[in-house]
Each structure stands twice: as structure tokens, then as C-alpha cells.
Amino acid sequence: MSKASNIVKRNFHRDSVQLLHLSEEAKRIDGVKDAAVVMGTTTNKEILEKLGLLTDDGRAALESDMILAVIADSQALIAKAMQQIEEMILKPPSVKGRAFYSVDAALQAVPDANLAIVSIPGEHARGVVLKLLDKGVSVHLFSDHVPPEHELELKQYAKEKGLIVMGPGAGTSIIGGKAIAFANVVKRGGIGIVAAAGTGLQEVSVLLSEAGLGISEGLGTGGGDVKTRIGGMMTLQSIDALEQDPATGTVVVVSKPPDADVKQAVLDHIAKKTKKRYVICFVGPQSYEIPASVRARVTGTKTLHAAVIEVVRAADPTRHAEITKQFVMSGNELAAFADGISKGLNEKQRYIRGLYTGGTLAYETLVMLGPMIGDVYSNAPLDPKLKLADSYRSVKDSIVDLGEEEFTVGRAHPMIDPTIRKMRLVEEAKDPEVAVVVMDFMLGYGSHSDPAGAMLGAISDAKKMAARDGRVLPMLAHVCGTEQDPQSLSEQTAKLRNAGVEVLATNALMAIESALISRRGKITTSILEGAYKNFLEGF
Amino acid sequence: MGGKELAEKILQLFTSELKVINIGLDIFSDALKAQGVDVVQVSWQPPLKLEKEYEDVLSKML
8 A cells, every 4th residue: 555755845946947857857766656855845836636645744844944855665665765755955066067056166266257147036136236236247037036126226237337137036048149047058149039928939049040030049038127216227228239230130039918107118118219120019909009100110919920030021022921831820721621520520629728937928819719719817917807716626628728827936947847837738638618728839948858648658548548538639749949949949849749649739729629629610610710810920 | 437438338239249157046057058058057045134233242252
């Protein structure tokens, strides 16, 4: 009879990725049926509970405590496994190459450092970033939960020093052709990107690269930059830099809708202070006014897909159609594709469930689905009325961003750790009203080494579960990555297709396809044409 | 600083060879090394939380 056991280590800290590796190592110990090594956050305790890994000892753990959890067949096996895990966690994390234990020591050793990546808990970021800026080092600040007053202080200081602070909450940058944090291996070229939306930067840079257009620089500013309190400080600074960068010909500005005053400030800045070609991508349902004086060189878009199409149109007007062929499917093609899938559904199956790891992609899907199918629930909805009461339980049509805080406190992001999405997919498969599941797979540096492979077990379990219930469960995927990424776009795509998952070239096409499948025949030609016009091209 | 001077150091960052200090998650160091970037890792630990009375004593001593 299997039994769970927990040991709690008081005030014992490892970062979320180290804990993920420790958990994987613990699961491989002889005699262990399941295991986890996590910080004692509420999210982690809920997940351990669902996996049958939590005991009263673990339930009493605090956020600053580490929980060692094991399931094995006997007390002796548990004791042996726990002893091994205790040895594992005491080993200092292995670091290849040079390592330091203080920022000062690192700065002394590398006096010519020009960039730092900071991914420590947000409340501790201020002091570290100030030290770096003092020494003339620009910062990619990956950390979340940096207090807003610290963000303002850090960005003002960076601006004074002529440096850049990307973030807080910056997931992605591409600098001098190198992928920083979660970023893809893209071709180099003349398109510069400023993005307050990390996976937005990834989708745009990947699609442009696959279209044969390269990226000069990709500057992630973090979502907070376009709020009134920051005023778009780093967005404007990045625009100035790309405007002066001789390697950049066209600039793309990507963000969820900025606060109204910041939106206006960015549009005014582009109209008055720039001369290059711009494609603005404020992902959202609302249009915005491009000043009349610059409409010949500035295009507005509402989705990442449309931004890519417009950049290609601007960069290579004569070969535009040929280049974008790989991303474009006509309404008729998508409808025929959807018919082929939806004919296997029974009449109860009518809802879409989106399980996203990329926040901007989840948002793009929400923006597009609204006009096609009406209300869509989410843990990060467009309309607060449509917020899921429980992020762990989908309702009707639901698009879930698994990278939101409630899923990530004390855990690695779902782009690295597939555990939460695997569990959720199986949950969705139990619901007889689900018509189609949509998922993104983010490739590139930083992400899981095999995100498609990691989901195959759960995909197969979910399909079998539906089959036992006399249903089929169609699944759609978009793989955001390039052939040159460590995981390889074609390999990841092939794994999903072999598992019976349909793969679409862009997230936006996947959103339309999911609407067509779930509403079979109820989306009129005019609705579909509206979606194409509004969301797949610029204005 | 104005627009042009402001952008100068950032432009240098685009064209200079990157020399990176990575503070926190070591996957980011590994990723940069795989791309041939010069990077050093700072293994950061949160400051120890002291009991209030020890903290008071220490702050008087230091």
C-alpha cells in the first residue's frame, strides 16, 4: 500500500528552477512512486494535495519552508528516499564556469560587464539593480512583484544614466542577436521590436524570422512600463535607441493596451520624434487613432498576427503575399478544416478550453474570440465580469493563462514546468461539454527542453478518457519557435501531430479555428470576414 | 540627458560584445553560454531574516 510522507525544512530556500530539477531527481530514486521538492506556498500545497503527496506536516509548512514529499510502498523505502533527497538539497547548486556569491564580487571581477539579468524575488531587486546601474550596467529585470515605487525609481535612475532597465517582469529580450531569458533563436535583420509583452515579442520575432525577415534588437520593457505610473519611460527610450540604430529599418511596438495617457504619449512620440517605418501592435479589441500626418509610415494593428503581416508588407511590398503564404489560411480553408474536425463531436460538446503558458498569446485569443463567440471566461479576462471564480476550474468557454500569479508563486513558470498544464488537460477531458482544447508550446532558450514531449502522456490520457466516455476530444496547438531553437520547430510539431494534435501556424489562426470547431456552422461568413479584417491585418 | 545622448549607451550595448552578470536563475546563464556569450553567475540567496531583537542589537553595533 503506497503511502505519502512529508518532511518540512524550516526557512530553507532554493529557486523554483532548482526545485524543479530536485523534484525530477527525487522521482527517479529507486522505489519512489512520486515525489516533489517545493516551497510551502499555497499553490504548491494545493498541487501536492491533488497529487496525493501532502500530509499534515506539509500542510503546516510556511512559504519560507521547503517541503520534501514522497510516495513509496513502505516506510523503509520512504526513509531511504528522504535521506537521499536531504543529501541532494544540501549539495550547493552546481554552477558551470565562474560563480560568485555577491553582486559586488561579480562587478569587481567583470568591470566591463554591460548587461545583467536579474531574476531574484522582486522585493529584493531594488538594491541589486541600483548597484548594477551605478556601475553602468543595463539590466534585464525578469523578477515579478517588484513594488511599483521601486520600478519608477530604477527606471528614472537608468534614464539619468543613459542605461536601460528592461522589466520588471520582462520575460524576453534579444540583444545583439543573443536570446536573453525566454527568447528564440531568430534570424538577424532590420526589424527592431519594443515589447511590453514577453510572449508577444516571442511570437512576432519568431514569425518574422520564419518569414525570412530578421530581427535587429528585441527590447522587452515589462508590462508595468505602459502604466500611467511609469509613463512608458523605457518604451520611449527603446524607441529612441532603435530610431538611431543604423541596423534597424522598421520598428514594431508590441503591448497589451497601454493606459490611455501612455498610449497617447507613445503615438505622439512616434508621430513627432521618429522618421522610420513603424508597426504598432496594441493587442486588444479597440482601435486607436494613428495621427493622420504619419499614416503613410505608421500602421496600427490589434493582434500579433496582424503586426507580422504588416511588417512584411512594409519591408517587402512586392513579395508580401508570397512570404506570408505560410501564415495565411483563407476563411474557406479554415472552415473546411474545422468541418473535418467537428463532424466527430456530439451535440453536447460546444465549448473551447484554452490552456496557455504564454500570457500575451492567451490575451490575443481572448481578444479575437469575443466578437466571434461572445463571452469568454478567464483568470485574466478582458472584462472583469468574466473572471473565473476559481482559476483551477473552467466554465463554458474558458481561456486560462497558466503563467498568472496564482499558478506560479513558488513554482517555475509553466513554460519550464509542465506539471500544472498536464493535470489541467486531464481535468478538461472529464468535461463532456468540451469541444476543443487549444494549447501553445513556447520554444527557445529558457523554456522546457521538450515542451511537446512533456505533454504527450497527458494528451494521450485525455484522449483515452474522452474515448471511454464515447467522445472524441480535438486538440489544437500553436508552436511558437524556430527551426534553429534548441527544441526545433519541426520536431516539436511532428511530436504533436503524431499524437493527433492539429498544429496551426499562428496563435491567431488557432483562435479562429477553435471558434469554428466549437460553434460548427454558426459563425456566419460576415462574422468570419469581420475577424479576418479586424484581426489579421492592420489599419 | 536628451534623446541622442540618452540612446548612445544603449546603442553601444547593441554593437558591443555582451558581458553578462546573471543574478538568480542559472538556466539563463546556461542559455547564454550555449550561445557563446561571456557570462558569470551570482548564486543569490535571500538575506537571513533575523529576530527583531537581534536586528536591533546589530543595527546599534554596526
